[in-house]
Amino acid sequence: MPRQKQLQPKPTARAKKAAGKKLKMAIYWAAACGGCDVAVVEIGMKLLDLIQGADILFWPAAMDFKYKDVEAMKDGFIDVCLFNGAIRNAENEHVAKLLRKKSKVMVAFGSCAHEGCIPGLANLSDRQGVFTRVYRETPSTDNPKGILPQVKCQVPEGELELPEFYNRVKTLAQTVQVEYTLPGCPPVATQVWDVLQTILRGELPAPGAVVGAGVRNLCDECERVREGMRIKRFVRPHEVALDAERCFLEQGLICAGPATRAGCGRPCIHANMPCRGCYGPPDGVVDQGAKLLSAVMAIIDSQADVEQLVTQIVDPVGTFYRFSLPDSLLQRVQSDKQEASQ
Amino acid sequence: MAQSTQRDPNFKEEVMTEPGGENLPRCYSCGTCMSTCLVSRVSPEFNPRRTLHQVMMGMRDQALSGSTIWLCSACDACYPRCPQHIHISEVMEAIRNVAARNGIERPGPIAVVDEPACSGCGVCVKACPYQALALVDRDVEGKERRVSQVNKFLCMNCGICAAACPLSAISVEEFSNEDIAVRMAAEGWFTDQGPVKPGEPRLLVFNCNWCMRAEVDWESLTRFPPNVRVITIPCSGRVDPQFVLMALQEGADRVLVVGCAPGDCHYKEGTRIAQGKMHVFERMLKQVGADTRRVRFAQIDTDERGRLPSLIEGMVADAKAEAIAAQANR
Secondary structure (H helix, E strand, O other): OOOOOOOOOOOHHHHHHHOOOOEEEEEEEOEOOOHHHHHHHOOOOHHHHHHHHEEEEEOOOOOOOOHHHHHOOOOOOEEEEEEEOEEEEHHHHHHHHHHHHHEEEEEEEOHHHHHOHHHHHHHHOOHHHHHHHHHHHOOOOOOOOOOOOOOEEEEOOEEEEOOOEEEEEEOOOOOOOOOEEEOOOOOOHHHHHHHHHHHHHOOOOOOOOEOOOOOOEHHHOOOOEOOOOOEOOOEOHHHOOOOOOEOOHHHOEOOOHHHOEOOOOOHHHHOOOOOOOOOOOOOOOOOHHHHHHHHHHOOEOOOOOHHHHHHOOOOHHHHHOOOOOOOOHHHHHHHHHHHHHO | OOOOOOOOHHHHHHHHHOOOHHHHHHOOOOOHHHHHOOHHHHOOOOOHHHHHHHHHOOOHHHHHOOOHHHHOOOOOOOHHHOOOOOOHHHHHHHHHHHHHHOOOOOOOOOOEEOOOOOOOOOHHHHHOOOOOEEEEEEEEOOEEEEEEEEOOOOOOOOOHHHHHOOOOOEEOOOOOHHHHHHHHHHHHOOOOOOOOOOOOOOEEEEEEOOOOOOHHHHHHHHOOOOOEEEEEEOOHHHOOHHHHHHHHHHOOOEEEEEEEOOOOOOOOOHHHHHHHHHHHHHHHHHHOOOOHHHEEEEEEOOOOOOHHHHHHHHHHHHHHHHHHHHHHHO
């Protein structure tokens, strides 16, 4: 099942390089934590190399730009747009569509744009549920009048407007056409720089590709010792003293490594934490959560009580779909039902 | 009884020295194992009584030739019923060891590893109920890598590894991911142009090949109208939750996964694996607010006559009632 339509290559960067011109780039954040912008800054002094080869025309997280600056550009004026963040509200969607129009190449940068990421877990609820929780129920909320965000509201000075908060978080590719995906929460700086160099050299692969990552799973690179033990019970990291050398799955921790694309350099594993799955599914996997579940349940101990074992998995969706819910088949099954009942 | 021209008096001793083979002489050919065995329903040539008899008679060639000795899946359904308490699967294993030493290979399909796609994560190695997979270091596309390798003497082609493999790098003949996807969607089953009458609810059944004994139940599966599509798979452990999600997303109203009763799995572990997967899967459906009635997992005892057909009828009726209720609310 192809995830994205095959698109015609747009070899603009190559042409630019041949002509000796600087590339035009944009970097934007939608529903994101800012970590992806930090990931760009994290390339450090290489930023200076970047601006040797590219003009950054738009990067709200780093410098003062206005939307009207982008609106004033001709269509296709930007060569490459690195778009991070999910589509949570009307502003995210508006800017995604605007940048799509103005950019020749759109890169879903980071897990939020790629597959929805942590903000996407809000899809376990809906707008009303999120508002009720955030603006009424949380212990730190002081909102005696129960005021909720409104798209338009009147204040003595006039009318105020907020972007509409959508019912569901969507990925970038569910909103506009995307040429490339750079996974990660956030993408690691070395991979970001690799991809930026690829862009500068005009050597991006055929559209539809995942860039800045491997093809197989994290276990392919993981140096932890696998002794062939099956899972006797499921535990969470805070419940046990973790062995720093052994495979997490063999210790009973749900490590997303088997169903997660390699390429991050395993910072979590090296910090003695199981993989959480932010690089998304590897090649050959459609639904990361279902595949991880399928792999994990196949290696439970043959003596263990299955019914008891499965109750030890707290929050299955948050565990198996921690980063991929909006892009998952599971989400689509949920949406189908809701559309049908509307 | 097969004609034997040459008998090998040492053959029996050879089998008996193998682990598990020591029980062989206790067999008095009553045939209770044969009446219990589910393999013979699918492969009529399979007859454990005859094979054991051949070994005892020194009929080496007859016993070792053909597929018979390779078909036993060690489900051990015969074991509790054998009046002599012979672990027949262990005797079969002993005969296979002799065969393997004589260079005789298992006929028929085994799991195939796509080595370039394999990462050597070892999930399949742990998942296989027959220890038929192992990691080996070998040259793959010019690079020394650790990948999974199938032992052709041990693989039963159950497909548990294919469902477990996180990279879809293992396939089993006739039941690869692609094969199953094709069978799900064949004849445009999910579309309005397909065989399903408009308004009929679609029920997709992933049915274990070994959970039913009664021929009448198997026949009844073929008599359901086209809105019930039964895909028989080697083992419920072959079911990847991705199949279920794909079916629901494509337009199946209900999906039923059927496995053997707990403890009775034909492939030892498959039904436990499916039970775990489907249990968590149902919880996930609930978490996202999807209709949990759309997916069901059932474990059927071989002696529960009529259970599967009535389950199917029940789910179709339920889906119909829901559709009518939805229409009334509109």
